[in-house]
Amino acid sequence: QSVLTQPPSVSGAPGQRVTISCTGSPSNTGAGYDVHWYQQLPGKAPKLLIFAISHRPSGVPDRFSGSKSGTSASLAITGLQADDEADYYCQSYDNSLSGYVFGSGTTLTVL
């Protein structure tokens, strides 16, 4: 049971915009710890997509963006492309568990 809750799946047509939510609690996302997002393409290792809520590592297109409000964070993907099909995970730190935590994961399907 993940402490960060994400929708199991989202979908959108090519060119559309989708958002993925990540809901935590006062001991993790609500405690001021940064939220990060990872993209896991089928059969591949996860890759850092967004760090510290809204920052993109070098090479990540600006079609990907992040935001946060209260205990919830969101990942937005605009201009959907077929190769965006992947699993997406949020991640933070939890001070009651004294450890890093991942979201439950969201599978993005491009219709």
Added chain:
Amino acid sequence: EVQLVQSGATLKKPGQSLKISCSGSGYEFESHWIAWVRQMPGKGLEWMGIVYPEDSDSRLSPSFQGQVSFSADKSIRTVYLQWHTLRTSDSAIYYCARLLGAGVQDYGAPFDIWGPGTVVTVSS
């Protein structure tokens, strides 16, 4: 190039022991915490714990305490994940991942570099 390389896939029987490795290159290996992350078949990512290569200081998730152990050999830029008694439920892909930032463990940092993963299969 900054990268993490992991040991190859392995097939073991229940009750056997196992040690898998993760080696880093292209950066100051001993100064960056390395996490281990489990992904069971068709499931999500689970943080197992983290180890500091400089002195092998490690922190385990309560979910994995008593089940696995971590170690490091900074002379060969390698960290290890070890089981003394494998169970079929340990079958999974195990990733190592570098915590961004050198030195003191930063609870707010992301895992910026990931290894390709090691597939562990435990079956009789």
